[in-house]
Amino acid sequence: MKSTTMAGFALRGTLVVAFVALVLVPWFSQWVYPIFVMKLLCMALFACAYNLLLGFGGIMSFGHAAFFGSAAYLTGLTVKHAGLTPELGILAGTLGAAVLGLVIGALAIRRQGIYLAMITLALAQMVYFIFLQLPFTGAEDGMQQIPRGKLFGLIDLRDDRAMYYLVLVITLAGMTLIHRVVHSPFGHVVMAIREHEPRARSLGYPVERYKLMLFVLSAALSGLAGSLKALVFQLAALSDVHWHLSGDVVLMALLGGMQTVLGPAIGAAIVMGLQHYLDAFGAWVTVITGVIFMVCVMSFRGGVAGAWAERFKRPAPDAPTPKS
Amino acid sequence: MSEIFGMPLSVIAGQTMLGLVNGCFYAVLSLGLALIFGLLRIVNFAHGAFFMAGAFVAWMLFHFFGVNYWWSMLLVPLMVGLVGALFERTMLSRLRRLDPIYGLLLTFGLVLVLEGGFRLLFGSSGKPYPVPDLLKGTVQLGFMVLPIYRGWVIVAALIACALSWWVIERTPLGAQLRAATEKDALTQSFGINVPRLLTLTYGAGIGLAAFAGVLAAPILHVNPSMGSDLVIVVFAIVVIGGMGSIFGSIVTALGIGIIEGWTKVFYSEASSTIIFVLMAMVLLLRPRGLFGREGSS
Numbered sequence: 192m193k194s195t196t197m198a199g200f201a202l203r204g205t206l207v208v209a210f211v212a213l214v215l216v217p218w219f220s221q222w223v224y225p226i227f228v229m230k231l232l233c234m235a236l237f238a239c240a241y242n243l244l245l246g247f248g249g250i251m252s253f254g255h256a257a258f259f260g261s262a263a264y265l266t267g268l269t270v271k272h273a274g275l276t277p278e279l280g281i282l283a284g285t286l287g288a289a290v291l292g293l294v295i296g297a298l299a300i301r302r303q304g305i306y307l308a309m310i311t312l313a314l315a316q317m318v319y320f321i322f323l324q325l326p327f328t329g330a331e332d333g334m335q336q337i338p339r340g341k342l343f344g345l346i347d348l349r350d351d352r353a354m355y356y357l358v359l360v361i362t363l364a365g366m367t368l369i370h371r372v373v374h375s376p377f378g379h380v381v382m383a384i385r386e387h388e389p390r391a392r393s394l395g396y397p398v399e400r401y402k403l404m405l406f407v408l409s410a411a412l413s414g415l416a417g418s419l420k421a422l423v424f425q426l427a428a429l430s431d432v433h434w435h436l437s438g439d440v441v442l443m444a445l446l447g448g449m450q451t452v453l454g455p456a457i458g459a460a461i462v463m464g465l466q467h468y469l470d471a472f473g474a475w476v477t478v479i480t481g482v483i484f485m486v487c488v489m490s491f492r493g494g495v496a497g498a499w500a501e502r503f504k505r506p507a508p509d510a511p512t513p514k515s
Numbered sequence: 516m517s518e519i520f521g522m523p524l525s526v527i528a529g530q531t532m533l534g535l536v537n538g539c540f541y542a543v544l545s546l547g548l549a550l551i552f553g554l555l556r557i558v559n560f561a562h563g564a565f566f567m568a569g570a571f572v573a574w575m576l577f578h579f580f581g582v583n584y585w586w587s588m589l590l591v592p593l594m595v596g597l598v599g600a601l602f603e604r605t606m607l608s609r610l611r612r613l614d615p616i617y618g619l620l621l622t623f624g625l626v627l628v629l630e631g632g633f634r635l636l637f638g639s640s641g642k643p644y645p646v647p648d649l650l651k652g653t654v655q656l657g658f659m660v661l662p663i664y665r666g667w668v669i670v671a672a673l674i675a676c677a678l679s680w681w682v683i684e685r686t687p688l689g690a691q692l693r694a695a696t697e698k699d700a701l702t703q704s705f706g707i708n709v710p711r712l713l714t715l716t717y718g719a720g721i722g723l724a725a726f727a728g729v730l731a732a733p734i735l736h737v738n739p740s741m742g743s744d745l746v747i748v749v750f751a752i753v754v755i756g757g758m759g760s761i762f763g764s765i766v767t768a769l770g771i772g773i774i775e776g777w778t779k780v781f782y783s784e785a786s787s788t789i790i791f792v793l794m795a796m797v798l799l800l801r802p803r804g805l806f807g808r809e810g811s812s
Contacts (some may be wrong), residue, residue, distance in 0.1 A: 251616050298795050301802040305558045305615050306754060310798065313751040316744075317791035324784060434747065438623055445620065474634035481627025488621040489606060492613075 202499075206453075213359055217352040225355050226423065231463050232362040233420040238443035238455035239369050240412030245441070246449035247373055248405045249385030250300070253308040254315025255413050255440050257295065258288040260432030261318060262414030263421035264328055267337040270422070272327065277340045277348055281361075281418040288414020289407050291318070296406030300399060312434060319432045333428030337421055348422065358419050365412055370452045372408065381405050442480065445487050448496025457495045522780055528659040530776040536665050536734070538772020539672035543727040544749045545756070545764045546676055547720035550683075552758045553696045554716045557607065557618035563746025564629040565721045569595050569728025570737045571633055574642050584647040584729075588671075591729050592722035599721025603714050626743060633739040641736020668730050675726060676765050679719075683761060692716060751794040757807025767805060 216228050237259055244250045262284030270280035299310045322328050329335065339348035348354045372378050384391040384398050392398050421427045430436065439462055447458025462480070469476045487494070493501065519527055544562055551559045572591045576582035582590065602625065610617045650664045683689040695702040695709050703709045728742075735741055749768075756767030771790055778789045785792070797804065 251619075253619075298798050301798050302754075305619060308616065308619060309558060309750040309754055310794070312747055313754065313791050313794055316747045316751075317788045320787040320791075323787075434743070438627070441620065441623075474631045477627050477631030478635065479631075481624045481629075481631060484624030484627060485606070485621055488617050488624060489609065492617070 217355045220351075225351055227463075227467060229355055229358045229423045230420065231460055232358050233416045233423065234440075234443070234459040234463050235456035236362045236365045236419070237413050237416035238440055238447065238459040239366055239452065240409050240416060241440045242444040242447075242449055242452075242455040243369050243372065243412070244405060244409040245444050246451075246455075247378060247385065248381050248402065248409075250402060250406065251304070251308045251441075252299070252311040252406075252409075252437075253441065254295065254311035254313075254318075254434070254437050255410075256432050256434065256436035257311075257315035257318040258292055258410040258413040259417035259420070259436065259440075260322065260427070260429075261291050262288040262417035263427035263431045264322060264334060265414075266418040266421045267334040267427040268327060270340060271334070271337045276344055277342055277422055280340075280422070281415065284418030284421070285411050285415045288417065289411035292407045292410020292414075293403070296403050296410065300402045300406065312437065315432070315437060316434060319429070319434070322432050323429060328427070328429075331429065333426055333430075334421075335426055337425045337427065339422050339425060354423060358423060361415065361419060365415055366453065366456070369412065373452055377401075377404075438484075439480070442484050442487070444494075445492070446483065446494050448494030448499075450493070450500075451496040454494055454496030461495075520781065525659050527777070527780055530780045531773055532659065532661065532665060532776075534773040534776020534779075535769065536668050536772070537775060538769040539669050540727050540731060540745070541749055541752055541768035541772055542765045543672050543675055543723055543730075544745065545752050545768045546679055546761060547723035548749060548753055549758045549761055549764045550679070550723075551717055551720040552753075554692065554699075555603075555607070555611075555618070555713055556615050557610075557622070558615070558750075559717075559720065560619055560622040560746065561602075561625040561629065562622075562720075562724050562749065563742030563744075564626045565595055565599060565724040565742070566728040566731070566745065567633065567737075567739060567742030568598075568629060569725030570644070570732040570735070570741065571637070571642075571728075571739075572725070573729045573732050574644050574737045577644065578642075584733075588726070588729050592726040595725035595728075596718040596722030600714050600718030603717035607717065608710065608713065630739050630743065637739070639739060641738040644732040644737055646733045664733060668734070671730055672727070675723065679723065680761060748790055751790050753804075754794050755790075755797045755804060757804025760806045763806025 213228070213232075216223055217225050237255075241252070241255050244252055244255075265287040266280040266284035269275045269283040270277060275283075295311060295314045298314065299307050302310060323330055327334070339354060341347050342353070342357060346353050346357075348357065380391065380396055380401055383394075384396065384401055388398060417431060420431070443458035443462050444455040445458065446461055447456060448454030465479065465483075466476055469479060491498070518524065544566060548559060548562050551557060551562075569591050572595060573584075573587040576587050576590065577584070607618060607621060610621060646664045650667050652663055654661045654663060654666070683692060691702065691707050691712060694705075695707065695712050699709050731741070752768050752771050753764065755771065756764045758764065771793070774793070775786060775789055779786045801807075
């Protein structure tokens, strides 16, 4: 990235300001509610992890809530019922989501495009029904009062400030990892497959294996976000595995901008903000989310990050071109 | 009374019949879905929402204007189908040159708007819709008792499927439709108005969904979320059957309905997941679907 350009300068400035603001949040809890910011961070990580698959792999999953929610339940199970420490809970959740990603991904990549979207949606619905019936999930009530515990047995996470910084550090680490993956040789092969699968195949790349690896990575990071969310709210609920959430995360990626690593985080902030402030209006949230969805698809397909790039006339180097 | 695997025959017959009723809903919905997909190359996520809208419009017509079931059966598909055609003309048609994923996303947005909208207007609780007088009561078949209304659902759904098949396979309009499905640019060059055909097809598919909604109104409680859970199941069925053939999607839907019914008898815990397990198995053994054509991704 050329830091001398206007766009690079503006981007870095914004990132620094955002970072400083995020670090300061717990010290100004009378103005911003730290729990809300924690939820926002989890969702931002979830959206960026999802977009790794959609934006860079060109693979549209419509069932990512399955990974987010399964990890939340698994973390709850290990921390609450097995009495393990939170870092092990997060690890268990993330690994569980990765394994689920391996199974669902292996089935889903047998088809492409629109079929793949339907398959992931259907398999995620199956995961939903399984969690609805399993004895430990508390069905409609959800798994409640998951203890936050002590990180490494030392740092008490019941303190909101400690919990906040854990979430911040893990979210930033996750996003850095996504950034590294996108700009790695692996990431470039994945984008080559997205652009022209037969050509990538003819160059000798094992296309299926690359797709599956990307799927598992995206699932695992989505799981990481879900595990964190379970600890923050001390709750794993059916809404975490519901298709509504799968739809929300697609909207976040679309609204924020699928061509960029951090765009979906902006989308997550907008969607979460809307749901937070419109919560009192009940079903209006669904209607307004739907309208935003339709407006985005009709006339804002580049998302916020796309509009940003347009504004500064910098062609996004990794921009996926929508196939016609 | 005889038994199969320790289950009385009447229980099995009863669940087969219930499964067949569900299978009929699946069939009418997946027929419309396959019709729309064939021509527009769009997976219509809003199919379940229009099914729900059909049931609600029938309920509203009955409740506010006293329109009876039989008139609803005619009027509701026309009204909801017209709304669908308008949606296609004004919004969906603009996405025609883009990745079909955008069509799925647009219709998903519409699902949220419709579901949220009906929830705002009528709340989340189910609204009862009375069974018409003519179809009340039961018939004793000897091995089981058949509620007349459920028998009627099976008959009506099969008539709708047969009628659709006849229109598609035996009429000039159907011939144009099949031609446009195969080669739309070539069909257009013969002077056939393909964009109008697309709108018509979308409207007809939505009309079928609304018809299924009217059929379902007296059985299911009319509520805003009745469509979305159903449409996910129908998606799985479409993956199992493959969207290549109309006949294939109907047969698959009926078969899946019956298998689901039997699962309720023998292992009820799995009845909500069996369809998805079947889908996973089909993907492993025959990825393009039971009736899918070679080369369709």
